[in-house]
Amino acid sequence: MSDFKTLFGQTNNNQxxxxxxxxxxxxxxxxxxxxxxxxxxxxxxxxxxxxxxxLKKERGDGKIDVINFKNLTQxxxxxxxNEYKLFENFSLNINxxxxxxxxxxxxxxxxxxxSRLVRLLCGLDDVQSGSVSVYGKPLSEFGNIPMxxxxxxxxxxxxxxxxxxxxxxxxxxGISKKDAYKKAVQLLKLVGLEDKQNDYPNMLSGGxxxxxxxSKCLATNSQIIVLDExxxxxxxxxxxxxxxxxxxxxxxxxxxxTIINITHSIEEALYLSNKIIILKANPCGIVKVMNIHYNGxxxxxxxxxxxxxxxxxxxxxxxxxxxANI
Numbered sequence: 001m002s003d004f005k006t007l008f009g010q011t012n013n014n015q016x017x018x019x020x021x022x023x024x025x026x027x028x029x030x031x032x033x034x035x036x037x038x039x040x041x042x043x044x045x046x047x048x049x050x051x052x053x054x055l056k057k058e059r060g061d062g063k064i065d066v067i068n069f070k071n072l073t074q075x076x077x078x079x080x081x082n083e084y085k086l087f088e089n090f091s092l093n094i095n096x097x098x099x100x101x102x103x104x105x106x107x108x109x110x111x112x113x114x115s116r117l118v119r120l121l122c123g124l125d126d127v128q129s130g131s132v133s134v135y136g137k138p139l140s141e142f143g144n145i146p147m148x149x150x151x152x153x154x155x156x157x158x159x160x161x162x163x164x165x166x167x168x169x170x171x172x173x174g175i176s177k178k179d180a181y182k183k184a185v186q187l188l189k190l191v192g193l194e195d196k197q198n199d200y201p202n203m204l205s206g207g208x209x210x211x212x213x214x215s216k217c218l219a220t221n222s223q224i225i226v227l228d229e230x231x232x233x234x235x236x237x238x239x240x241x242x243x244x245x246x247x248x249x250x251x252x253x254x255x256x257x258t259i260i261n262i263t264h265s266i267e268e269a270l271y272l273s274n275k276i277i278i279l280k281a282n283p284c285g286i287v288k289v290m291n292i293h294y295n296g297x298x299x300x301x302x303x304x305x306x307x308x309x310x311x312x313x314x315x316x317x318x319x320x321x322x323x324a325n326i
Contacts, residue, residue: 064136066102066224066258067094069117072130072284085283086113087130092286094258097274101250102258105269107319108279108287109326114262117284118226121260122147134224146217148210150229155213156201162188162212163197169219180219187215191245207238214245225249227261231268243271244303251301266319270312271302276319280326288322290315 072087090113094104106114119125120132122145134142146169149155156165163184170180188194191211201209210230217225227246231239250257263269269276276290292315294306306312 063098064096065093066096066135067092067121067260068131068133068136069093069120070131070133072120072127072132074113074116074128086111086116088283090130090284092117092277094260094275096256096258100274101253101256102275103246103250103261103273104259104275104277105261105263105273106277106279107263107266107269107323109281109323112279112281112326113284114279115228118147118228118260118262121145121224122226144220144222145224145226146220146222147226147228148213148217148230150232155216156209158201160200161197162193162199162201162204165201165212166215166219169216173221184215184219187218188212190218190248191215192241205238207234207242210234210238210242211245214242214249218249223256224258224260227259227263229262229264232264239268240304243268246272247302266316266323269319270315271306278319278322278326287326290319 069090069092072090074086075088076084076086094102096102106117108114116125120127121134121139123139124147132139134145147155156162157168160168163181166184166187167177167180170183171177175183185194185197188197191214193208193211193215196204196208201212204212213230214225231242234242246259250259259272261269261272270292273292276292278287278290279285280287294302294309294311296305296309
């Protein structure tokens with residue numbers, strides 16, 4: 001991928017549907033992690049909307065949680081021999097990291113409720129008992145939170161061209177077709193699909209379809225994006241390319257993004273996350289929370305260099321042992 005511009009919409013804690021766009025511009029970046037820009041790069045950030053109004057970066061101050069799951073209870077076949085307690089007064093808080101992004105991976109054995117949690121967060125399932133809040137507001141007041149599924153057919157409409165798929169969330173929000181097209185082109189450049197905009201999803205590979213799905217999520221202007229095993233069905237090369245795109249989104253955004261990643265991959269969790277939450281099943285409970293930081297991140301962004309660090313080896317052993325003994 002050569003030069004690209006990424007168009008991010010302004011968001012706030014109430015997910016106001018704003019038509020003004022923020023342009024983030026960065027040159028000479030590819031999906032190769034060696035080209036992920038360091039913190040010393042001279043990237044140009046244009047803090048202006050389409051009407052010329054100056055905007056400030058929106059960053060969290062760490063004083064309010066991003067997400068709160070409070071006293072969730074969901075029991076299947078209650079009172080029967082095969083009763084299964086998915087949640088029983090389960091609570092989980094994902095805090096805001098001041099002046100930085102949040103990239104949280106949730107791991108655990110099958111059936112522990114990790115996918116159900118994000119389905120509740122995205123409004124795909126109803127809360128049986130308890131509550132979900134985002135930035136201190138009830139979920140119903142925050143707006144839709146997009147998800148990238150493992151199966152891209154759940155995200156991309158096969159009868160629509162790639163460009164139309166990415167434009168759709170903006171058209172629904174009332175953005176003009178002209179502005180939606182402009183932003184969709186920018187987003188497809190970000191994920192390296194600018195030459196595929198007139199193709200249909202069945203003409204793309206699985207990895208390319210996942211890139212379209214990520215673009216659609218960005219087009220919603222949500223400050224929170226959920227990945228439910230989004231790279232689980234991809235080969236190693238494409239998996240890394242998608243992971244590097246996610247890192248570019250985290251490091252390049254003008255807003256304070258939060259990515260919630262459901263994964264079974266220890267390597268992916270350690271590559272993308274600054275926090276990992278490990279859950280047990282029946283009922284769901286928090287086994288361990290790991291804060292992830294690598295020496296050198298103060299000066300450069302995440303990349304494959306982390307795999308050679310002592311911290312990575314230590315985290316990998318700790319995470320492997322915890323998951324094996326749940």
